[in-house]
Amino acid sequence: ETAVTDKAAPKTPTLPDTQKVTFVKHWTDRLFSFRVTRPASLRFRSGEFVMIGLMGPVDEKTGRQKPILRAYSIASPSWDEELEFYSIKVPDGPLTSRLQNIEVGDEIILRPKPVGTLVHDALLPGKRLWFFSTGTGFAPFASLLRDPQTYEDYEEVIITHTCREVGELTYGAELIKSIKEDELLIELIGAENLAKLRYYPTTTREESPKMGRITDLMRSGEVFADLGIEPMQPETDRAMVCGNLAFNIEIKDLMEGYGLKEGANSDPQQYVVEKAFVD
Numbered sequence: 001e002t003a004v005t006d007k008a009a010p011k012t013p014t015l016p017d018t019q020k021v022t023f024v025k026h027w028t029d030r031l032f033s034f035r036v037t038r039p040a041s042l043r044f045r046s047g048e049f050v051m052i053g054l055m056g057p058v059d060e061k062t063g064r065q066k067p068i069l070r071a072y073s074i075a076s077p078s079w080d081e082e083l084e085f086y087s088i089k090v091p092d093g094p095l096t097s098r099l100q101n102i103e104v105g106d107e108i109i110l111r112p113k114p115v116g117t118l119v120h121d122a123l124l125p126g127k128r129l130w131f132f133s134t135g136t137g138f139a140p141f142a143s144l145l146r147d148p149q150t151y152e153d154y155e156e157v158i159i160t161h162t163c164r165e166v167g168e169l170t171y172g173a174e175l176i177k178s179i180k181e182d183e184l185l186i187e188l189i190g191a192e193n194l195a196k197l198r199y200y201p202t203t204t205r206e207e208s209p210k211m212g213r214i215t216d217l218m219r220s221g222e223v224f225a226d227l228g229i230e231p232m233q234p235e236t237d238r239a240m241v242c243g244n245l246a247f248n249i250e251i252k253d254l255m256e257g258y259g260l261k262e263g264a265n266s267d268p269q270q271y272v273v274e275k276a277f278v279d
């Protein structure tokens with residue numbers, strides 16, 4: 001009798017670098033956030049981004065599938081056991097038109113190589129730290145705002161968020177609220193440290209308590225008057241900036257006007273900038 005070698009049926013090829021979706025929340029028809037499992041080996045600094053995505057369609061010529069990957073800021077802090085992302089939905093965006101349909105249990109691709117300039121290491125010591133954001137540019141700050149170092153290193157932390165409509169502020173507003181109420185964070189960061197955090201949301205196309213672009217509100221001095229502080233100075237103030245391209249350019253101009261210099265990982269200075277994810 002000949003034993004039949006039981007050649008195992010070929011396994012379904014598993015994609016490299018896949019992670020499982022554990023949570024999805026849609027905030028508006030243009031914005032959603034989601035959480036995925038974290039690769040055991042992934043270490044990152046709060047504020048960094050990774051490439052994430054989905055497999056693209058089968059190429060008719062080669063018969064192969066290529067991943068569609070985009071840079072996404074990690075919105076969760078580095079101590080969190082999962083990874084959180086905050087995304088726009090672009091109806092004809094190559095990635096987000098499909099990514100917006102993910103559900104708990106689905107898999108996404110995540111390349112575990114975190115990089116970025118919105119990190120504490122790229123700034124010189126200072127007294128007051130500003131986070132300036134528009135739209136999904138809030139994401140890296142959602143990470144940094146939950147990092148104890150943010151409060152250890154500064155006496156005051158101010159986050160500004162400018163969006164077109166009130167509903168686009170909700171992800172950030174709820175995060176700020178939860179930070180101040182979350183028992184784990186209070187224990188980790190300290191209630192007295194969390195009291196250093198000030199939140200300054202503005203809208204440009206829908207009525208809200210504070211209207212206008214943050215850039216205009218800085219030029220007019222309204223932001224500083226509202227917060228009861230002096231305009232920015234290179235001796236005391238540090239900033240991280242993340243928003244749309246026009247916003248980043250305008251804020252850079254303002255920072256230089258206050259006498260702050262742009263830094264990088266290899267050359268820490270007084271402010272750093274990164275573009276928010278776009279499509």
Ligand code: A2P
Binds near residue numbers: 164205
């Ligand atoms: P506005 O409505 O006046 O364009 P978007 O959704 O297009 O990325 O914009 C997000 C927010 O950023 C909007 O409130 C928008 O204001 C604001 N914004 C756009 N460009 C600039 C800029 N150059 N400086 C400051 N804010 C800007």
